[in-house]
Each structure stands twice: as structure tokens, then as C-alpha cells.
Amino acid sequence: xxxxxxxxxxxxxxxxxxxxxxxxxxxxxxxxxxxxxxxxxxxxxxxxxxxxxxxxxxxxxxxxxxxxx
Numbered sequence: 202x203x204x205x206x207x208x209x210x211x212x213x214x215x216x217x218x219x220x221x222x223x224x225x226x227x228x229x230x231x232x233x234x235x236x237x238x239x240x241x242x243x244x245x246x247x248x249x250x251x252x253x254x255x256x257x258x259x260x261x262x263x264x265x266x267x268x269x270x
Contacts, residue, residue, distance in 0.1 A: 246252045
């Protein structure tokens with residue numbers, strides 16, 4: 202019984218230490234100085250709305266040069 206209580210105490214201390222010193226996951230708004238810089242997300246051509254719009258426009262207009270922007 203003593204070992205079980207000791208195990209529960211160790212787990213509780215570990216969880217509290219993790220909450221206090223572990224990786225920070227803030228659910229509230231952060232200031233620009235503490236927020237990590239946002240990188241531009243890499244998208245495939247089928248997920249890029251601008252690419253799909255240009256492709257549709259070229260198809261409608263009958264453009265023969267797909268590299269023109």
C-alpha cells in the first residue's frame with residue numbers, strides 16, 4: 202500500500218513539474234514577442250486557390266502560355 206501511495210505521489214509531482222516547466226501551450230492570445238514567427242505554409246498545387254483560379258482563367262480564356270502570370 203505504501204508503494205502505491207508513493208507511486209501516485211511521484212506521478213502527481215511529475216505532472217505538476219511538466220505543467221510548470223514543460224512545453225508551453227497557451228490557449229489565450231499571445232504577444233508578438235512571445236509568439237513564434239509564422240512560416241508560409243507550403244501547399245500543393247491542388248490546395249492553392251490562387252493556382253486553381255489562374256488555371257481556370259487560362260482554360261476559359263484559351264491562353265496557350267501557362268507560365269504567364
